[in-house]
Amino acid sequence: MKIPVSEPDLCGNEKKYVMDCLEAGWVSSAGSYVSKFEKKFAEYINSKYATTCSNGTTALHLTLLALDIKNKDEVVLPTLTFVSSANSILYNNAMPVFVDSEIDTWNMDVKKIEDKITDKTKAIMVVHLYGHPVDMDPVLELCKKYDLYLIEDTAEALGSEYKKRKTGSIGDISSFSFYGNKTITTGEGGMITTDDKELIEKINIIKNQGKSPADRYWHDTVGYNYRLTNLQSALGLAQLENIDKFVNKKREIAKYYRDNLEIKGIAHAVEKDYAFNSYWMYSIVLKNNINIKQDEMMKHLERQGVETRGFFHPMHTLPIYSSYYKEKFPIAEKLAKSGINLPSSTKITDDQLDYVCDKIKYIIKKEEWKK
Ligand SMILES: *Cc1c(COP(=O)(O)O)cnc(C)c1O
Numbered sequence: 001m002k003i004p005v006s007e008p009d010l011c012g013n014e015k016k017y018v019m020d021c022l023e024a025g026w027v028s029s030a031g032s033y034v035s036k037f038e039k040k041f042a043e044y045i046n047s048k049y050a051t052t053c054s055n056g057t058t059a060l061h062l063t064l065l066a067l068d069i070k071n072k073d074e075v076v077l078p079t080l081t082f083v084s085s086a087n088s089i090l091y092n093n094a095m096p097v098f099v100d101s102e103i104d105t106w107n108m109d110v111k112k113i114e115d116k117i118t119d120k121t122k123a124i125m126v127v128h129l130y131g132h133p134v135d136m137d138p139v140l141e142l143c144k145k146y147d148l149y150l151i152e153d154t155a156e157a158l159g160s161e162y163k164k165r166k167t168g169s170i171g172d173i174s175s176f177s178f179y180g181n182k183t184i185t186t187g188e189g190g191m192i193t194t195d196d197k198e199l200i201e202k203i204n205i206i207k208n209q210g211k212s213p214a215d216r217y218w219h220d221t222v223g224y225n226y227r228l229t230n231l232q233s234a235l236g237l238a239q240l241e242n243i244d245k246f247v248n249k250k251r252e253i254a255k256y257y258r259d260n261l262e263i264k265g266i267a268h269a270v271e272k273d274y275a276f277n278s279y280w281m282y283s284i285v286l287k288n289n290i291n292i293k294q295d296e297m298m299k300h301l302e303r304q305g306v307e308t309r310g311f312f313h314p315m316h317t318l319p320i321y322s323s324y325y326k327e328k329f330p331i332a333e334k335l336a337k338s339g340i341n342l343p344s345s346t347k348i349t350d351d352q353l354d355y356v357c358d359k360i361k362y363i364i365k366k367e368e369w370k371k
Contacts, residue, residue, distance in 0.1 A: 001305040053192060053207050100329040150171035184240055
């Protein structure tokens with residue numbers, strides 16, 4: 001038996017829509033599913049515009065290109081995130097400026113942002129980690145006060161809400177990922193949402209080889225080929241039709257783990273008053289008073305057929321960034337060493353959830369006996 005951390009759940013019209021593309025011959029980036037997917041996605045997020053792209057990393061790259069963030073401009077973001085958030089800033093020769101985490105939500109500590117703002121700062125990039133929304137009001141205030149763009153990396157929080165507003169509809173511009181382990185998937189894929197028409201028009205040109213709308217082979221700017229195909233959009237549209245079902249299931253999984261792993265040494269994912277958490281990856285943090293380390297717990301679980309993941313390594317500890325980043329971020333470092341993503345697939349059964357909880361309890365007990 002093997003219980004995966006995550007797996008695609010293709011339970012709806014995926015096959016039908018993909019067959020439709022195959023039968024019509026519209027497999028590349030022209031075809032009606034692209035615009036259908038974009039339209040439905042914008043409606044769901046409640047933003048004016050949405051445009052597809054090839055993955056969540058290119059979504060971030062396009063976002064920064066559209067905002068004209070470049071040479072030595074600074075972007076403030078959490079150190080505890082997936083590497084693409086920071087790399088997308090380097091792609092434009094701009095500078096990521098890291099912020100430590102909150103101990104309970106694991107998101108960027110919004111109280112520590114202002115200290116990082118300089119006259120080179122152009123934007124704040126929030127990342128709603130593992131599904132919990134960032135506390136946006138203080139961030140919105142800072143953006144207003146210092147005239148900064150607000151970017152939401154929403155790759156892990158499709159379906160989450162901050163004070164009844166969908167994450168990905170609150171900042172100036174937001175990016176999403178449809179990688180195989182994300183809440184909805186197109187294999188590889190991404191989306192950008194915004195209410196700003198000028199930004200979306202700019203992105204549509206940049207993602208499409210910088211092609212001028214008036215002349216196919218005229219290129220005013222250096223563009224990229226960051227398009228999503230009709231085949232992938234067909235998958236995406238079918239997946240989006242089941243988003244409520246997926247989010248409900250993720251929340252059921254969260255409740256199950258919370259109710260069945262009431263153990264002193266384990267801190268659970270939270271849901272703050274301002275939050276509706278879509279629990280992309282249900283996660284726990286091993287506290288100091290527990291006598292087992294993250295890697296030992298993960299190894300034990302692996303042997304029992306339970307796949308897990310550790311939290312991300314903080315960006316400032318990766319060689320790419322550590323060479324010029326000397327600052328320490330103790331909370332992010334601590335979380336990285338003690339956080340574990342548990343199996344969170346929408347296809348997981350109650351028996352499997354039971355099994356995972358039993359194994360965790362058993363491993364902790366066994367470690368206690370050893371002492
Ligand atoms: C998955 C993810 C991305 C990148 O998405 P890809 O589609 O894999 O390129 C970016 N940011 C965060 C926070 C992610 O989790």
